[in-house]
Amino acid sequence: MTPKRISARTRNEWVTAYGFLLPNLIGLFVFVFVPIVYALYVSLHDWNALNPKAFSGLDNYRKLLHDDQWWSSIRITLTFSVIYVPLLFVLSLLSALLMNALRGRTKGVARTLFLLPFAVTSVTSAVIGMFMLDPRNGVINRLLGLIGIGPQPFLGSTSQAMLSIIGVILWINIGYNMIIFLSAIKEIPRDYYEAAGMDGATGWKSFRFITLPLLRETSTFILIVTTIGSFQALDQILVMTKGGPANAMEVSVLYIFKQGFELLNMGYAASLAFVLFLIIFGLSLVQLKLFSNRN
Amino acid sequence: MKRAIKALALLLAGFMLVTAGCGSAVTKSVGPDVSKLLEAPNTKADGGKIVLRLWTFHQAMEYHFWTWLAQQYEKDHPNIEIRIEYVSSDDYFSSTRLLSSFASGQGPDLFFVSSATIRRFADAGFLYPLTDLFTAKIRDDFYPAALDNVTVDQEIYAVPFEMELLGLFYNERMFSQHRLDPPETWEEMMRDAELLRTPDISGLTIETYDGVFKNFSWLPFLWQTGGNLLAEDGSRSALSGSQAVKMYGFFRDMVERGLLNLRPSRPTTDIGILANGETAMQVSGTWNIRMLETEFADQPIGVVPLPVPEGGQPATIAGGWKMAANRQSEHAEEAAKFVMWAFAGDPGIPLKWVSDVKFAYPPRKSVMEAGIQNYRKGLRVVFTDRVFGTEREEPQLPEEINRIFSDTIQEMLFGDIAPEAIVSKADKAIGNALAQP
Structure with missing residues (x-):
């Protein structure tokens, strides 16, 4: 068997491509891969960030299985995600x-x-x-008062806090996701709509059978990114x-933050963070699988 | 149709722009020189001097006190330079900045600890023991409870320099308009809140936001019932079988009647809530006195001791910062000498802090005697004659226990489980927390 020859041009292209990728790969390695491995290492220890680490094996993972507050935070995170992601998408x-549909200036x-609200920092x-x-x-x-609705407690109510916070996060993020959708919509050839129009399909039908299917890749991207984002929501909360x-908005990341930086249970917080990482990773794989079916 | 779409899009876009523009309305706080912060931690000094870095979160007059103190010390100790470095109060109170600086070996030489953090820092070996520097004379000058509060496992780790007490501030005009006397009991407090609240004015404001001040505000009410979080020796929960449920039941009742300010416009450490007419009564502390004497001098505000439940004992809480030296510092011994010079020596220095710079009670008898005239004017006399002496020191509770108590208050204010269930759940949680190695 003769080894496949690589032309000088192909080699040059590879060098150029990897040259461009290298800074990002280094960044990913230093700021993502290394911390994930370090979090796994820390999660196997009892550590308060001040004294030396003491190896504790899988104790932290056993503990989280029986930690009611952790599971409550997972439930709150899932609820948040189930409301926020579809709303943001739609x-x-x-x-x-x-x-x-707008024309002109x-x-x-x-x-x-x-897009402007996206420029506002989360805090x-x-x-x-x-x-x-x-x-x-x-x-x-004040606005609700104008239409005869009495004052609402919003952030002071266990039942209204989540929707109130979701409203604020949506306000910031809609513009950015809109731009991504808009650029994908612009990529759809007008011929498709014209042909469909000649066959009598307009409005909802052309959206349902042309726009939506051709936005599949963009939709997959947005759904995966916003789902991951919803699991990582912390700043605004x-x-x-x-x-x-009454802990009604104690999402998983916030619980991890409190365990790590308030209670100084760094080892335990690392184990929770690692489990959350696995959950997000698993969910992303499922979404990718579900939406990547081109048929 | 196209016009409608255009109008709708512009309307939405306009709304987003207008609301985005609201960012400019956020008030910026004035802090010390940023360039100074960027210099830290620079420990080099000219002429081979020893540099001691002091971290403070204080601002304005209080910040200037520390720079003045540094200059005074440098005059007497020409080989020492004290550098005052500002750290935001958020970072200070949550301890995150201190912890990360200690963990990286960049911690300050001098810093403040509270009852909530002293044990944690002492256990981690970051506090220089000052026991040997406390002569019998010095010990005798401090109030025993104040000294107990800086003692961990028989070692004194910090020097207290202020005691701040809680009281019930109230709007005198509102009370006189309704011909009411300020409340002395819980029942009177509820009745007054009921009579004075309006759609725009809440009856009573006590801290509801999560944080160290929330536990500080609510603990005295728990103590007044005879209840406590931990037994005397700290080995078990003291909630079960106590009268603690009385507190949860009473304030839950106030919430259900709409008498409590559940979302105050700012943290309740700020007396502006009462002074701006947002509430008829506010639980807050002695640190507000100076503000009431200057900025809100024209406001009709009075103060009384915290009301007491029927059959309960008067009680308030004494908090305040304590200064400590970093044991890991290269110059730990020099830092310890500075702490003792500042707050365990000449009574004039702590007196300047508790009377000129701010209003607080001193933890030392000699300072109290030297400044007694400061405690006998205006609202101060109420604290001196009726509140001082009923205080209990803020306890050194493990963070897990603090969090459990904080959760019970949240549950009482915003949850729906019965007061009895709140107490039994907390009792169990404290038991579990104490059982952990």
């Missing part, structure tokens, strides 16, 4: 369709305005959200309620 797609202006957005949702002086309660009221 609203981003609708906004993109709306933007696509309005289009550019509206697109910029939609700032949370602070603004707190102002708007303030039960006494907040603008949302920490700022707006610190996991309250």
Whole structure:
């Protein structure tokens, strides 16, 4: 068997490609791969971040199996994810369709305005959200008052806190996801719609049978990224309620944060983080499998 | 149709822009010079001097006190340079910045500890023992409870320099309009809250936000019932069988009647909540006195001891910061000498802190005697005559126990399980936490 010869040109292309990839690969190795392996190592120890680590085997993993608060935080995270991801997906797609329908100079202006909240940092957005949702002086309660609805507690209520926080996070993220959808919609050849129009398919039918199927890859990307993001949501929750009221918003990442940096159970926090990593990894694989079927 | 779509899109875009623009309304706090922060931790000094880094979260007058103190020490000790470095209060109170600096070997030489953190830092070996520097005369000058509060396993690890007490502040105008006297009992407090609250004014404000101040605010009410979190020797929960359920039941009742301010506009350490008319009564501390004497001097605000339940004992809590020296520091001994010089020597220095810079009670008898006239004017006299003496020191509780108590308050305020169930759940959780090695 003769070894396959690689031409000088192909070799040059490889060198160029890897040259461009190298900075990112180094970043991934140093800031992602190494911390994951280190978290696994720490998770096998009893460590308070100040004293030397003491090897404890799988004790931390056994402990999490019986930790009611951990499982409660997983349940809250799943609930958050199940509400947030579809809402973000649908609203981003609708906004993109709306933007696509615009013509003339309005289009550019509206697109910029939609994207603008994404430029606001997460902590700032949370602070603004707190102002708007303030039960006494907040603008949302003032608006509700205009239509005869009494003041709502929002972040001070175990039943309203989650939807209130989701509202703030949606406000920040819709614009970015809308732009991704919009660029994918622009890629769809107009011929398809014209041909469908000649066959009598317009409106909902052309959306259902042309737009949606051709957005499959973009949709997969957005669903995976937003699902991962929803499992990692922390900033706004920490700022707006610190996991309250009555732990109603204590999502998994926040619980890990509290275990690590408040209670100084670094080993245990690392084991929780590693388990969460496996959950997110598994969910992403499932989503990829489900949506990658081209048929 | 196209017009409608265009209008809808512009409306939505406009809303997002307007709300995004709200960011500029956020007030920025004024802190010390940022360039100074960036220099840290630079321990080099000219002329071979020893540099001691002191981390503080204080601002304005309080920050200037530390720079003044550093200058005074440097005058008497020309071989020492004290560098005051600012750390935001959020980072300080959560201890994250201190912990990471210690873990990386970059910790400050001098820093503040609280009752909540002293045991943790002492156990980790970051506190320089000061026991040998406390002569019999010095020990005798400190109030025993204050000294107990900085003692861990028979060693004194820090020097207390302030005692801050909680009281019930109230709006005198609202009370006089309704011909009410300020409350002395829980029942009167509930009745007054009921009479004084309006759709825009809440009856009573006590801390509801998670954090160290929440436990600080609620512990005295638990103590007043005769209840406590831990037994005297700290070996078991003291909740079960106590009157603690009385507190959870009473304040749950207040929540259900809409008398408590569940989402105050700011942390309740800030008396501005009461001064700005958001509430009729507010549980807060002595640190507000100076603000009430200056910024809110025109506001009709009074203060009384925390109301007591029927058959209960008057009680408030005494908190405050203590200064410690870093045991791991190359100059730990020099740092310890500075701490003792500052707050265990000349009474003039701690007196300046508790009377000129802020209002607080000193943990030393000699300082109290030297500044007695400061404690007999305006609202201060209420604290001096009616609150001081009923205090219990903030306990050195493990963080797990603090968290359990914090969760019970959250459950009482926002949850729906019965007060009895809150107590029994907490009792079990404390038992589990103490059983862990």
